Amino acid sequence: MVTTTVTLFTPPPPTKATLPSFPLPKTHYTSSSSCSSTSRRFRVRAYSNTSKFGNFLHLKPAHQPEPLDFDLPWCHPSDRSRFDVIIIGSGPAGTRLAEQVSRYGIKVCCVDPDPLSMWPNNYGVWVDEFESIDLEDCLDKTWPMACVYINERKTKYLDRGYGRVSRKKLKQKLIEGCVSNGVKFHKGKVWQIQHQEFESTVLCDDGTELRGSLIIDASGFASTFVEYDKARNHGFQIAHGILAEVDDHPFDLDKMVLMDWRDSHMGNEPYLRANNSKFPTFLYAMPFSSNLIFLEETSLVSRPVLSYMEVKKRMVARLRHLGIRVNKILEDEKCLIPMGGPLPRIPQNVMAIGGTSGIVHPSTGYMVARTMAVAPCVATAIAECLGSTRMIRGKQLYAKIWNSMWPIESKLNRQFYSFGMETLLKLDLNGSRRFFDAFFDLKPYYWQGFLSSRLNLKELAWLSISLFGHASNRSRLDIVTKCPAPLAKMMGNIALEYIR
Numbered sequence: 001m002v003t004t005t006v007t008l009f010t011p012p013p014p015t016k017a018t019l020p021s022f023p024l025p026k027t028h029y030t031s032s033s034s035c036s037s038t039s040r041r042f043r044v045r046a047y048s049n050t051s052k053f054g055n056f057l058h059l060k061p062a063h064q065p066e067p068l069d070f071d072l073p074w075c076h077p078s079d080r081s082r083f084d085v086i087i088i089g090s091g092p093a094g095t096r097l098a099e100q101v102s103r104y105g106i107k108v109c110c111v112d113p114d115p116l117s118m119w120p121n122n123y124g125v126w127v128d129e130f131e132s133i134d135l136e137d138c139l140d141k142t143w144p145m146a147c148v149y150i151n152e153r154k155t156k157y158l159d160r161g162y163g164r165v166s167r168k169k170l171k172q173k174l175i176e177g178c179v180s181n182g183v184k185f186h187k188g189k190v191w192q193i194q195h196q197e198f199e200s201t202v203l204c205d206d207g208t209e210l211r212g213s214l215i216i217d218a219s220g221f222a223s224t225f226v227e228y229d230k231a232r233n234h235g236f237q238i239a240h241g242i243l244a245e246v247d248d249h250p251f252d253l254d255k256m257v258l259m260d261w262r263d264s265h266m267g268n269e270p271y272l273r274a275n276n277s278k279f280p281t282f283l284y285a286m287p288f289s290s291n292l293i294f295l296e297e298t299s300l301v302s303r304p305v306l307s308y309m310e311v312k313k314r315m316v317a318r319l320r321h322l323g324i325r326v327n328k329i330l331e332d333e334k335c336l337i338p339m340g341g342p343l344p345r346i347p348q349n350v351m352a353i354g355g356t357s358g359i360v361h362p363s364t365g366y367m368v369a370r371t372m373a374v375a376p377c378v379a380t381a382i383a384e385c386l387g388s389t390r391m392i393r394g395k396q397l398y399a400k401i402w403n404s405m406w407p408i409e410s411k412l413n414r415q416f417y418s419f420g421m422e423t424l425l426k427l428d429l430n431g432s433r434r435f436f437d438a439f440f441d442l443k444p445y446y447w448q449g450f451l452s453s454r455l456n457l458k459e460l461a462w463l464s465i466s467l468f469g470h471a472s473n474r475s476r477l478d479i480v481t482k483c484p485a486p487l488a489k490m491m492g493n494i495a496l497e498y499i500r
């Protein structure tokens with residue numbers, strides 16, 4: 001039996017646009033008051049230049065992603081018992097966990113304002129990551145290789161397949177799994193969670209109350225349901241992406257461009273070049289055909305976050321220089337990903353997965369493949385507690401589930417990946433080029449393992465030594481002069497994790 005009680009209670013606060021709960025106070029180059037007269041002059045030039053040369057920024061996306069056409073089993077007010085698990089959010093993380101946990105016969109309800117809407121982001125993953133979890137049929141395009149333009153003279157070719165996730169196929173597959181395992185859906189926005197000793201109640205903006213033994217927050221980066229006991233000193237990845245119809249482009253169709261660090265497009269744009277030298281951005285590109293390409297100008301990580309307008313202006317200059325004329329924008333995306341920072345307090349009575357759980361790779365911003373891979377482990381732990389044979393609830397349940405997501409080894413490894421982010425934050429354009437030049441010279445086991453969060457602490461330590469060995473003298477100097485503080489912080493945090 002399932003309880004879905006529609007009760008009268010104090011109405012939720014008026015709905016307002018959800019503000020990100022992560023700190024976003026400042027950006028580089030947004031404070032005009034601190035702008036020198038020179039940079040103000042450059043800024044004016046930037047606008048006139050971009051409008052003069054075929055700026056694509058005024059183009060509006062021609063398509064909105066279509067929702068899935070599916071008959072969902074909605075949760076009905078006449079259902080009378082409580083759920084085992086209530087999942088807030090049906091993004092990639094929430095839907096995957098619902099599909100996995102319901103395989104064990106656990107009663108799951110997924111709450112989302114629009115459970116059938118198509119996910120808005122374009123997701124890229126390494127093909128082997130999806131193959132290892134049997135999701136390769138959810139890639140709609142793969143490239144046998146990737147490449148990294150270090151500078152105008154040097155390109156690195158990476159012998160590792162890359163794929164674009166078909167949001168439609170992945171969501172369809174996960175939702176089909178949910179439906180056949182008996183997951184119920186509720187259309188609504190959760191605005192509050194109340195906890196009792198062995199169960200919790202979620203309150204939705206339509207007045208619905210849902211009760212469950214375990215509440216899982218999969219509502220993304222802007223969640224306010226998960227608590228932290230340390231200051232959230234994230235770095236931020238920010239990017240502007242477009243899926244565009246173009247006259248032509250210069251990229252090989254059998255390689256995706258993981259990073260293009262070239263900056264020759266800034267030859268005539270000194271106002272952009274100076275900033276880019278300090279806080280660099282690169283181009284990420286997925287060429288689908290000679291006329292269709294996904295292009296994304298990306299700031300890998302910055303703190304405070306780089307201005308979005310700055311990123312867009314750099315993209316306009318780059319495409320103009322590459323001779324890419326955008327005829328039509330099919331989709332666009334603003335990418336803002338908090339990276340690194342502390343994990344949520346562990347344990348706590350709301351469990352988290354996805355963007356709100358600290359699982360984003362602190363050095364790359366990737367998350368989808370890892371979330372797909374970790375969900376089965378979390379689901380097994382939930383089944384051990386709430387399945388038919390065991391009845392572990394309350395504090396014991398929360399501790400077990402949080403530990404399935406963040407066992408001690410994963411917490412220690414994350415310290416290392418966060419150290420990677422702190423190092424990247426200190427690198428300017430040339431430093432970043434030298435770093436990635438050495439990084440992609442490592443044995444594939446190491447660079448691939450690092451990017452896919454597969455290495456253990458010993459291997460990560462070996463990677464660091466090896467990276468130092470491969471680095472140029474300038475790069476070694478960067479490491480020696482810029483890394484001691486983050487290194488000491490990482491060692492301290494690792495020691496603390498051991499003591500706890």
Ligand SMILES: Cc1cc2nc3c(=O)[nH]c(=O)nc-3n(C[C@H](O)[C@H](O)[C@H](O)COP(=O)(O)OP(=O)(O)OC[C@H]3O[C@@H](n4cnc5c(N)ncnc54)[C@H](O)[C@@H]3O)c2cc1C
Pocket residue numbers: 088089090091092093094111112113114119121122123124125188189190191218219220221333334335336337353354355356365366367368369
């Ligand atoms: C533009 C962009 C591009 C990205 N590209 C990649 C990539 O290429 N590869 C990669 O690995 N990662 C990528 N990421 C990072 C990460 O994988 C995505 O952000 C991913 O969508 C996070 O998944 P999620 O399920 O945790 O959250 P989301 O996808 O944000 O889904 C959250 C869901 O919860 C719902 N929700 C929110 N609040 C409530 C509430 N109060 N009640 C009920 N429901 C609620 C939302 O409507 C939404 O459906 C990208 C991120 C962005 C922003």
